Amino acid sequence: MQPLRPADDSSAHAGPGDGVRVSLAELIDMRHRVREVPLFSSPHRRSQLVGLHHSKLRGRGVDFDQVRIYQAGDDVRTIDWRVTARTQEPHTKLFHEERERPIYLLVEQSPRLFLGSARAFKSVVVAQAASLVGWAALSHNDRVGGLVFGHGDQQEIKPRRSKQSLLQLLDRLARANAELQADQPDDSEAFGLALRRAREVLRPGSLAVIICDERALGDAAEQQMSLLARHVDLLLIPVCDPLDHALPAAGLLRFAQFGARLELDTHDTALRQAYRQQGEARSARWKRLADRLRLPLMPLTTQRELVEQMREHLIGQHQGASR
Incomplete structure (x- = not known):
């Protein structure tokens, strides 16, 4: 069971800055937060994310x-x-x-991300996280590019050590965010196609940062990531909303999607428990994948401030590596 959007959704009238939409100006402003989150190592400061930039060189390093x-x-x-x-x-x-390497952002902007019950919609958190990683990579003198996927044609920018290149990627990301609507169908093939494209264009030693909906991880996507991880480094950043994991005990709720309507009695304890277990199973699947492939995992939620969450993940990675 997937969370549906409430029938009285008024998000179509929302604008940038309200947590429902994100603007290019907001994504550009994320560059001022880079120093708060040391994602990549520098000569004077070592990143806590073990393996992201000083891992053993693979291929032409x-x-x-x-x-x-x-x-x-x-x-x-x-x-x-x-x-x-x-x-x-x-x-x-x-x-x-090599003092630089390609960093490739795979960023989802699909209708399933156009949902939020806390501080912001998932689509906004995904876009902000991608922007933060992109600015951090550019400040580390790496080449930055990526792919925006999820609805319609994929929007790709080849990795370059150029501010203009990153701005182009952020512009396409903001445009994709602006086009999201609650009544759009999800493209079930988009994530797999994006991962296959990454396998085609990335050479050994690159870093692919996957920023997507927590619900995007299916059998085909997991297989594609396993193949991609053989040749490049991966950083996994799945995003969820509290509504993905728990239904509120709010009585009878009515939902609508693609002309279909559904009523749920959220006072039904068994229903809420089954729903919560499905959410926990999705999170556990990401954890198993990261453990199996030995990848850093940084799950994010719409419930808390982005930079604060990422800092906590970095501290946790450092403590885990020092044991």
Whole structure:
């Protein structure tokens, strides 16, 4: 059973800044909160998210630096044979570890996110979290890009170390948010297609940050993430609303969706318990996936302030790694 939107939904008249819609200006302003959430390491400050940026390099994790005369102890596999032949003296190539890597944001903006019973709609929290991660990555001198999916055509921006590139992604995110309506059908294939696209475009060593509805994790999506995790690092950020996990004991509630109507007696204890168990099962599935693939998991709720939640996750990751 999925939460339905109340029949008297008046959110179509809401505007940016009220927790129902998010504007490009709000997403740009998130750059001022980056220092509060050290997502990525810096020379003077190490991120608490273990493995996000200083994990063992996979694939092409080094850049060519220069050529110099071969010295005793150098790896013979790095000999530059062209320069050696031209100069008649052994030369070797020097490399340095990559100082940047592509960070790819997979951001959902689907009708199922257009719901909220607390501080903000899930679609707004998802957009704000994506913006915060994007600004944090750019401030760390990484290349940032991503894909907005969920309703209609996918909107993709290739990773670049460019403020303009991030602004383009945020603009498409704000536009997708503005187009959400309560009576739109969900695209059940969108999440899987987004994950497959990430597998096509990301090279080893990249970081894919998945920010989506907690209810998005099905069998096909879990399989796609397992395949993606073989080649790139993943950060999982599922978002939920209190209404996803518990029905209020408010008596008879009427819901409407796509012309269908439903009445629920929320005083029915068995009904509320079954509903709560389904919500707990969804959260547990994300936890099992993260544990199996050894991925950082940062679940968010619409009930609390975004930056506060992310800081707590970072502290928890650090404490878990230091044990």
